[in-house]
Amino acid sequence: SMTLVEAGPRLLGTFDQALVDYVTSFLLQRNVAIRTDVSVVAVQETEIEGHHSTTAVLGDGTQIPFGMMVWSAGLEPVELVKQCNLPLHSNGRLQIDGFLRVQGTGGRVFALGDCAMNEDHPLPPLASVAEQQGAYLSECFNQSYKDQDPDQLGDLDDDCGSTLPPPAPVPPAAWPPYPTFLFQPSSTFRYITKGSMVGLGMGEAVADMTKADLAGPPITGFMAFVMWRGYYFSRQFSWSNMILVPMFWFKSAVFGRDISRF
Numbered sequence: 729s730m731t732l733v734e735a736g737p738r739l740l741g742t743f744d745q746a747l748v749d750y751v752t753s754f755l756l757q758r759n760v761a762i763r764t765d766v767s768v769v770a771v772q773e774t775e776i777e778g779h780h781s782t783t784a785v786l787g788d789g790t791q792i793p794f795g796m797m798v799w800s801a802g803l804e805p806v807e808l809v810k811q812c813n814l815p816l817h818s819n820g821r822l823q824i825d826g827f828l829r830v831q832g833t834g835g836r837v838f839a840l841g842d843c844a845m846n847e848d849h850p851l852p853p854l855a856s857v858a859e860q861q862g863a864y865l866s867e868c869f870n871q872s873y874k875d876q877d878p879d880q881l882g883d884l885d886d887d888c889g890s891t892l893p894p895p896a897p898v899p900p901a902a903w904p905p906y907p908t909f910l911f912q913p914s915s916t917f918r919y920i921t922k923g924s925m926v927g928l929g930m931g932e933a934v935a936d937m938t939k940a941d942l943a944g945p946p947i948t949g950f951m952a953f954v955m956w957r958g959y960y961f962s963r964q965f966s967w968s969n970m971i972l973v974p975m976f977w978f979k980s981a982v983f984g985r986d987i988s989r990f
Contacts, residue, residue, distance in 0.1 A: 730760045731792055733784075735767035740934075743924060744946045747934045754928055766790070771797070803853060809843045821845040826916035827868075827894055828861055835892035838865055851919055863901035864917045872896050904962045906942060925956045930981060 732739070732755065739755075739762065740748050755762060763786065770785040784792045805820035815823040815831045822844040823831040830837040830844070840861035842853030851857045872895035897913035902920045911920065923940040927933045933952040937944035947955065957977070964970045 731794075732760055732762050733766065733768055733786065733792075734762070734764045737765050739764070740926065742939075743926075743934070743936045744938045747936050747946045747948065750948050751926065751928065751934055754932065763790075768799075803842055805843060817845055817847065819845070823847065828865060828917055829892075835894075840865065846917075849919075856922070857919060860901040860919055861917060864898060867898035868895035871898060902941075904959065910942070925952065925959065927953065927956050 738748050739751055743751075752762060766786045766788050768784050769787050772783045772785060772791075774781050774783065781793055782795075782797075784794055784797060786792065805816075809816070809822060810820060812822075814833070814837070817823055821842070822839045824839050824844045824846050825831065826846060826849070827835065828838050828840055828844070828846075829835045830839050841858035845851070873892070876892070894915050897915045899908045899913045900911050900918045900920050902908050902911050902922075905922060906920065911918070921939060921941050923935060923937040923944070925933060925935045931950050931953050933949075933956040935947040935952040935955050938946055961970070961973060964973060
Protein backbone atom coordinates (compact mmCIF):
# COMPACT_ATOMS: atom_id res chain seq x y z
CA SER A 729 0.00 0.00 0.00
CA MET A 730 1.03 3.62 -0.45
CA THR A 731 0.18 6.72 1.60
CA LEU A 732 0.71 10.26 0.34
CA VAL A 733 1.04 12.84 3.12
CA GLU A 734 0.64 16.55 2.29
CA ALA A 735 1.02 19.27 4.94
CA GLY A 736 -1.15 21.69 2.93
CA PRO A 737 -4.93 21.59 2.56
CA ARG A 738 -4.77 19.88 -0.87
CA LEU A 739 -2.44 18.26 -3.36
CA LEU A 740 -0.72 20.44 -5.99
CA GLY A 741 -1.47 23.59 -4.05
CA THR A 742 -0.84 26.06 -6.90
CA PHE A 743 -2.78 24.11 -9.56
CA ASP A 744 -6.30 24.75 -10.81
CA GLN A 745 -8.89 23.02 -8.62
CA ALA A 746 -10.20 20.93 -11.52
CA LEU A 747 -6.72 19.45 -11.99
CA VAL A 748 -6.35 18.84 -8.25
CA ASP A 749 -9.62 16.90 -8.29
CA TYR A 750 -8.46 14.93 -11.35
CA VAL A 751 -5.14 13.94 -9.75
CA THR A 752 -6.80 13.08 -6.43
CA SER A 753 -9.32 10.83 -8.18
CA PHE A 754 -6.54 9.28 -10.30
CA LEU A 755 -4.53 8.33 -7.18
CA LEU A 756 -7.54 7.08 -5.21
CA GLN A 757 -8.49 4.77 -8.08
CA ARG A 758 -5.03 3.24 -7.73
CA ASN A 759 -5.48 2.64 -3.99
CA VAL A 760 -3.17 5.46 -2.89
CA ALA A 761 -4.26 6.75 0.51
CA ILE A 762 -4.12 10.56 0.71
CA ARG A 763 -3.66 12.54 3.94
CA THR A 764 -3.81 16.33 3.75
CA ASP A 765 -3.57 19.08 6.37
CA VAL A 766 -1.12 16.98 8.36
CA SER A 767 2.66 16.54 8.37
CA VAL A 768 5.19 13.94 9.44
CA VAL A 769 6.62 15.02 12.80
CA ALA A 770 8.78 12.00 13.64
CA VAL A 771 10.15 8.69 12.38
CA GLN A 772 10.46 5.91 14.92
CA GLU A 773 12.32 2.63 14.83
CA THR A 774 11.15 -0.35 16.84
CA GLU A 775 12.39 -3.88 17.32
CA ILE A 776 9.98 -6.51 18.63
CA GLU A 777 11.13 -10.12 18.99
CA GLY A 778 13.88 -9.61 16.44
CA HIS A 779 11.58 -7.88 13.94
CA HIS A 780 12.76 -4.40 12.94
CA SER A 781 10.19 -1.85 11.74
CA THR A 782 9.98 1.87 11.06
CA THR A 783 6.95 4.07 11.63
CA ALA A 784 6.07 7.58 10.50
CA VAL A 785 4.29 9.63 13.17
CA LEU A 786 1.89 12.30 11.87
CA GLY A 787 0.95 15.54 13.57
CA ASP A 788 -2.47 14.18 14.58
CA GLY A 789 -0.90 11.17 16.30
CA THR A 790 -1.50 8.68 13.49
CA GLN A 791 1.28 6.12 13.03
CA ILE A 792 2.02 4.68 9.59
CA PRO A 793 4.45 1.75 9.36
CA PHE A 794 6.54 1.81 6.18
CA GLY A 795 9.28 0.01 4.34
CA MET A 796 10.38 2.99 2.24
CA MET A 797 9.78 6.70 2.70
CA VAL A 798 10.27 9.35 0.00
CA TRP A 799 10.57 12.73 1.69
CA SER A 800 10.22 16.03 -0.19
CA ALA A 801 11.20 18.90 2.08
CA GLY A 802 12.02 22.58 1.69
CA LEU A 803 15.39 24.20 1.11
CA GLU A 804 17.52 26.47 3.23
CA PRO A 805 20.40 28.69 2.08
CA VAL A 806 23.82 27.05 1.93
CA GLU A 807 26.63 28.15 4.22
CA LEU A 808 28.41 29.99 1.39
CA VAL A 809 25.49 32.41 1.10
CA LYS A 810 25.28 32.88 4.86
CA GLN A 811 28.99 33.66 5.13
CA CYS A 812 29.45 35.89 2.07
CA ASN A 813 28.91 39.10 4.10
CA LEU A 814 26.31 40.44 1.66
CA PRO A 815 22.82 41.81 2.46
CA LEU A 816 20.36 39.00 3.27
CA HIS A 817 16.61 38.82 3.67
CA SER A 818 15.10 37.36 6.84
CA ASN A 819 14.77 34.02 5.01
CA GLY A 820 18.53 33.93 4.35
CA ARG A 821 18.35 34.74 0.61
CA LEU A 822 20.48 37.50 -0.94
CA GLN A 823 18.84 40.88 -1.52
CA ILE A 824 18.75 41.69 -5.24
CA ASP A 825 17.09 44.34 -7.38
CA GLY A 826 15.22 44.04 -10.67
CA PHE A 827 18.51 43.67 -12.56
CA LEU A 828 19.54 40.68 -10.33
CA ARG A 829 22.24 42.87 -8.76
CA VAL A 830 23.05 42.28 -5.09
CA GLN A 831 22.19 45.32 -3.00
CA GLY A 832 25.10 47.47 -1.85
CA THR A 833 27.64 46.18 -4.38
CA GLY A 834 27.54 48.98 -6.93
CA GLY A 835 25.71 46.74 -9.38
CA ARG A 836 28.80 44.56 -9.89
CA VAL A 837 27.74 41.41 -8.02
CA PHE A 838 24.85 39.39 -9.44
CA ALA A 839 22.87 36.54 -7.86
CA LEU A 840 20.25 34.21 -9.26
CA GLY A 841 18.29 31.11 -8.36
CA ASP A 842 17.02 30.10 -4.93
CA CYS A 843 19.88 31.89 -3.12
CA ALA A 844 18.49 35.32 -4.08
CA MET A 845 15.20 37.21 -3.88
CA ASN A 846 13.88 40.55 -5.11
CA GLU A 847 11.62 41.82 -2.33
CA ASP A 848 9.50 43.87 -4.75
CA HIS A 849 8.86 40.86 -7.01
CA PRO A 850 9.51 37.63 -5.06
CA LEU A 851 9.63 34.45 -7.13
CA PRO A 852 9.47 30.81 -6.00
CA PRO A 853 12.77 28.88 -5.76
CA LEU A 854 12.20 26.88 -8.93
CA ALA A 855 14.61 25.62 -11.60
CA SER A 856 12.59 27.44 -14.27
CA VAL A 857 13.18 30.76 -12.49
CA ALA A 858 16.93 30.16 -12.24
CA GLU A 859 17.07 29.06 -15.88
CA GLN A 860 15.39 32.24 -17.12
CA GLN A 861 17.54 34.40 -14.83
CA GLY A 862 20.66 32.77 -16.25
CA ALA A 863 19.49 33.44 -19.81
CA TYR A 864 18.72 37.06 -18.87
CA LEU A 865 22.19 37.63 -17.38
CA SER A 866 23.93 36.04 -20.35
CA GLU A 867 22.10 38.45 -22.67
CA CYS A 868 23.04 41.38 -20.40
CA PHE A 869 26.72 40.42 -20.34
CA ASN A 870 26.90 39.79 -24.10
CA GLN A 871 25.03 42.94 -25.13
CA SER A 872 25.86 45.53 -22.47
CA TYR A 873 28.83 44.49 -20.37
CA LYS A 874 31.23 42.60 -22.65
CA ASP A 875 33.20 45.77 -23.46
CA GLN A 876 33.05 47.19 -19.94
CA ASP A 877 36.51 47.77 -18.44
CA PRO A 878 36.45 46.70 -14.75
CA ASP A 879 39.41 48.98 -13.98
CA GLN A 880 37.28 52.01 -14.83
CA LEU A 881 34.81 51.10 -12.09
CA GLY A 882 37.30 51.16 -9.26
CA ASP A 883 37.54 48.74 -6.35
CA LEU A 884 34.36 47.10 -5.10
CA ASP A 885 35.07 48.16 -1.52
CA ASP A 886 35.87 51.73 -2.55
CA ASP A 887 33.00 54.13 -1.75
CA CYS A 888 34.17 56.30 -4.65
CA GLY A 889 33.90 53.43 -7.13
CA SER A 890 31.51 53.77 -10.05
CA THR A 891 28.19 51.93 -10.23
CA LEU A 892 27.71 49.57 -13.15
CA PRO A 893 24.98 51.06 -15.38
CA PRO A 894 21.76 49.11 -16.01
CA PRO A 895 21.80 46.87 -19.10
CA ALA A 896 20.04 47.59 -22.37
CA PRO A 897 16.61 45.94 -22.83
CA VAL A 898 16.82 42.22 -23.56
CA PRO A 899 14.06 39.79 -24.63
CA PRO A 900 12.73 37.47 -21.91
CA ALA A 901 13.56 33.76 -22.05
CA ALA A 902 10.17 32.68 -23.36
CA TRP A 903 11.26 29.85 -25.68
CA PRO A 904 10.21 27.08 -25.40
CA PRO A 905 7.22 27.06 -25.78
CA TYR A 906 6.51 30.72 -26.60
CA PRO A 907 8.21 32.64 -29.44
CA THR A 908 10.37 35.41 -28.00
CA PHE A 909 8.94 38.10 -30.28
CA LEU A 910 5.60 37.90 -28.44
CA PHE A 911 7.11 39.71 -25.44
CA GLN A 912 8.53 43.21 -25.16
CA PRO A 913 12.27 43.43 -24.30
CA SER A 914 13.00 44.79 -20.83
CA SER A 915 16.13 46.00 -19.06
CA THR A 916 14.91 44.44 -15.81
CA PHE A 917 14.39 40.71 -15.41
CA ARG A 918 10.94 39.45 -16.37
CA TYR A 919 9.86 35.93 -15.47
CA ILE A 920 7.62 34.25 -18.04
CA THR A 921 5.17 31.82 -16.48
CA LYS A 922 4.86 28.93 -18.93
CA GLY A 923 2.39 26.83 -16.98
CA SER A 924 2.83 23.84 -14.69
CA MET A 925 2.80 20.14 -15.55
CA VAL A 926 2.83 16.89 -13.60
CA GLY A 927 3.38 13.46 -15.11
CA LEU A 928 1.24 10.64 -13.70
CA GLY A 929 2.74 7.69 -15.54
CA MET A 930 2.57 6.29 -19.05
CA GLY A 931 -0.09 8.18 -21.01
CA GLU A 932 -1.34 10.33 -18.11
CA ALA A 933 -0.46 13.85 -16.97
CA VAL A 934 -2.00 17.21 -16.11
CA ALA A 935 -1.04 20.64 -17.42
CA ASP A 936 -2.19 23.86 -15.78
CA MET A 937 -2.04 26.69 -18.31
CA THR A 938 -4.57 28.90 -16.52
CA LYS A 939 -1.88 31.01 -14.83
CA ALA A 940 0.57 31.15 -17.75
CA ASP A 941 1.50 34.48 -19.35
CA LEU A 942 -0.35 33.26 -22.44
CA ALA A 943 -3.16 31.60 -20.51
CA GLY A 944 -4.97 28.49 -21.68
CA PRO A 945 -7.35 25.88 -20.27
CA PRO A 946 -6.42 23.09 -17.84
CA ILE A 947 -5.46 19.95 -19.78
CA THR A 948 -5.58 16.33 -18.63
CA GLY A 949 -4.91 12.86 -19.98
CA PHE A 950 -2.90 11.91 -23.03
CA MET A 951 -2.70 15.44 -24.48
CA ALA A 952 -1.11 16.71 -21.27
CA PHE A 953 1.23 13.69 -21.33
CA VAL A 954 2.38 14.61 -24.86
CA MET A 955 2.96 18.21 -23.73
CA TRP A 956 4.95 17.06 -20.71
CA ARG A 957 7.11 14.68 -22.74
CA GLY A 958 7.54 17.23 -25.52
CA TYR A 959 8.78 19.92 -23.16
CA TYR A 960 11.09 17.44 -21.43
CA PHE A 961 12.52 16.42 -24.78
CA SER A 962 13.05 20.08 -25.78
CA ARG A 963 15.30 20.56 -22.74
CA GLN A 964 17.88 18.02 -23.95
CA PHE A 965 21.01 19.90 -25.01
CA SER A 966 22.99 17.17 -26.76
CA TRP A 967 22.30 15.01 -29.80
CA SER A 968 23.15 11.88 -27.85
CA ASN A 969 20.45 12.61 -25.26
CA MET A 970 17.94 13.46 -27.98
CA ILE A 971 18.54 10.01 -29.46
CA LEU A 972 18.82 8.05 -26.21
CA VAL A 973 15.85 9.51 -24.33
CA PRO A 974 13.18 8.37 -26.87
CA MET A 975 14.91 4.96 -26.97
CA PHE A 976 14.59 4.65 -23.19
CA TRP A 977 10.95 5.75 -23.37
CA PHE A 978 10.24 3.11 -26.01
CA LYS A 979 12.02 0.40 -23.99
CA SER A 980 10.03 1.26 -20.86
CA ALA A 981 6.75 1.28 -22.78
CA VAL A 982 7.38 -2.15 -24.34
CA PHE A 983 9.33 -4.00 -21.63
CA GLY A 984 8.52 -2.01 -18.49
CA ARG A 985 10.85 -0.10 -16.19
CA ASP A 986 14.10 -1.60 -14.95
CA ILE A 987 13.89 -2.30 -11.22
CA SER A 988 17.49 -3.45 -10.79
CA ARG A 989 20.90 -2.12 -11.76
CA PHE A 990 23.84 -4.28 -12.80
